[in-house]
Amino acid sequence: MKTLQPAAGVVARHLATLPAFRGLNASDRERIAAEAFLRMYTRGEALFHVGDPATALLGLVRGSARVLRTRPDGQEKVVHLLTAPVLVAEVPTLTGEALPATAVCGEDCMVVAIPRTVLVDAVRKDPEFALRILAVVFDRLQQLTRALARHGQRNAAARVGAWILARDAPSGVLPAAKKDVADYLGLQPETFSRALAVLRTEGGVEVEGDAFRILDRSALERFLNTHESS
Amino acid sequence: MKTLQPAAGVVARHLATLPAFRGLNASDRERIAAEAFLRMYTRGEALFHVGDPATALLGLVRGSARVLRTRPDGQEKVVHLLTAPVLVAEVPTLTGEALPATAVCGEDCMVVAIPRTVLVDAVRKDPEFALRILAVVFDRLQQLTRALARHGQRNAAARVGAWILARDAPSGVLPAAKKDVADYLGLQPETFSRALAVLRTEGGVEVEGDAFRILDRSALERFLNTHESS
DNA sequence: CGGCACATTGAGGTATGTCAATCTTAGTGG
DNA sequence: CCACTAAGATTGACATACCTCAATGTGCCG
Numbered sequence: 001m002k003t004l005q006p007a008a009g010v011v012a013r014h015l016a017t018l019p020a021f022r023g024l025n026a027s028d029r030e031r032i033a034a035e036a037f038l039r040m041y042t043r044g045e046a047l048f049h050v051g052d053p054a055t056a057l058l059g060l061v062r063g064s065a066r067v068l069r070t071r072p073d074g075q076e077k078v079v080h081l082l083t084a085p086v087l088v089a090e091v092p093t094l095t096g097e098a099l100p101a102t103a104v105c106g107e108d109c110m111v112v113a114i115p116r117t118v119l120v121d122a123v124r125k126d127p128e129f130a131l132r133i134l135a136v137v138f139d140r141l142q143q144l145t146r147a148l149a150r151h152g153q154r155n156a157a158a159r160v161g162a163w164i165l166a167r168d169a170p171s172g173v174l175p176a177a178k179k180d181v182a183d184y185l186g187l188q189p190e191t192f193s194r195a196l197a198v199l200r201t202e203g204g205v206e207v208e209g210d211a212f213r214i215l216d217r218s219a220l221e222r223f224l225n226t227h228e229s230s
Numbered sequence: 231m232k233t234l235q236p237a238a239g240v241v242a243r244h245l246a247t248l249p250a251f252r253g254l255n256a257s258d259r260e261r262i263a264a265e266a267f268l269r270m271y272t273r274g275e276a277l278f279h280v281g282d283p284a285t286a287l288l289g290l291v292r293g294s295a296r297v298l299r300t301r302p303d304g305q306e307k308v309v310h311l312l313t314a315p316v317l318v319a320e321v322p323t324l325t326g327e328a329l330p331a332t333a334v335c336g337e338d339c340m341v342v343a344i345p346r347t348v349l350v351d352a353v354r355k356d357p358e359f360a361l362r363i364l365a366v367v368f369d370r371l372q373q374l375t376r377a378l379a380r381h382g383q384r385n386a387a388a389r390v391g392a393w394i395l396a397r398d399a400p401s402g403v404l405p406a407a408k409k410d411v412a413d414y415l416g417l418q419p420e421t422f423s424r425a426l427a428v429l430r431t432e433g434g435v436e437v438e439g440d441a442f443r444i445l446d447r448s449a450l451e452r453f454l455n456t457h458e459s460s
Numbered sequence: 461c462g463g464c465a466c467a468t469t470g471a472g473g474t475a476t477g478t479c480a481a482t483c484t485t486a487g488t489g490g
Numbered sequence: 491c492c493a494c495t496a497a498g499a500t501t502g503a504c505a506t507a508c509c510t511c512a513a514t515g516t517g518c519c520g
Binding site for chain 1: 468
């Protein structure tokens with residue numbers, strides 16, 4: 001990890017890319033940016049570990065990361081896949097709780113770190129800002145309940161297909177190594193691999209390395225509909 | 231659904247049982263209570279439906295309910311099991327989003343409904359209150375990520391055992407019909423039933439009807455440890 | 461260029477889903 | 491208050507999708 005001292009305004013520009021900060025007026029943003037830090041992380045480095053005090057809200061402005069939860073038996077499960085721009089650890093930072101999970105960079109990342117005190121002040125001064133943060137959290141809750149509803153549901157191929165469709169982009173790059181995406185979807189790497197093979201032949205999806213492309217969206221939707229139930 | 235006109239102070243007393251409102255000082259609580267409603271629902275009745283506008287925060291003060299998410303194919307999945315006292319729909323109420331799920335009473339319920347405007351005012355006037363709400367939301371996020379991490383993990387019996395252990399009570403009553411608990415845990419009713427049978431013989435757990443009791447906590451923990459992996 | 465982690469493909473076992481029949485419980489109405 | 495009815499719970503038999511183990515292929519980073 002390396003902390004940068006960027007020119008004034010640079011941090012503010014990065015802030016502006018983040019949800020919840022986009023809606024802020026420019027002067028408030030600059031005020032916050034003045035007290036924030038810019039940090040660089042390298043692939044594989046941890047943004048934070050379970051149990052760490054939440055000293056700052058992190059805005060992931062470049063790169064991607066995975067959030068891991070450690071189970072009693074020591075195994076780790078991917079519970080989130082993060083792609084910039086996105087907020088991380090906003091809730092524990094506000095409530096003062098310890099961080100409940102570990103986050104690891106999937107590639108080199110740039111992060112805007114906003115110290116807890118600065119964030120809490122911002123919420124106190126501007127309740128609307130608190131509501132914007134809540135909107136972000138709401139989104140996260142939605143995603144989680146969706147993921148939960150999806151889990152154990154459908155066969156592996158349909159689950160993967162639904163996830164690709166939910167990415168809402170005709171083409172793109174997997175936000176993590178396949179084994180981590182597999183873990184996130186609750187599958188073994190082998191099953192994930194086979195599921196992709198099925199989607200290639202029947203689902204109108206092209207996958208090469210970590211790049212994917214939806215060749216035939218309607219074919220994919222049809223495939224999902226014909227594999228609705230478990 | 232039936233709306234009551236209780237004596238002054240009654241609503242305030244119910245409010246005081248709810249997380250996030252407990253910490254409020256008495257006068258603020260009374261002010262909010264004066265503008266809140268008390269509602270009674272009967273078993274099987276819906277507290278709200280997906281897509282409804284979130285007009286009020288609901289404080290479930292008596293009874294229990296299940297929160298359902300409808301999948302594209304029309305099937306429903308239990309994503310939360312609620313037991314009083316607990317807040318429902320606080321986030322969409324604050325952010326003004328539509329309700330993302332449906333909630334159905336598992337038994338007769340009593341609910342304190344706090345109109346959106348009253349809640350938003352309270353948050354605006356008292357940032358500390360906003361943070362307390364965030365703490366509640368944080369808890370929910372935690373539960374969801376835990377549930378997600380648990381899902382697809384371990385065999386059925388271990389998953390059920392872990393859930394019972396997480397209830398954190400030596401004995402109690404299932405918060406919903408077995409089929410709904412099963413659904414919540416991502417299992418078929420039959421599998422759930424068999425899992426309970428295993429826990430009875432090997433896990434030191436007694437189950438009769440909807441009542442359960444942990445006869446031998448260490449036996450249960452040992453059982454879970456020996457069935458760690460999937 | 462070499463080593464290692466990841467990805468893919470194959471084969472086989474098993475836990476869980478599915479279908480079906482019986483038993484129990486709770487809610488309804490006489 | 492009791493009998494009736496329907497929904498839920500349980501148990502068994504069977505099918506299958508996924509996990510596991512293993513071997514090979516591929517790409518990336520040092």
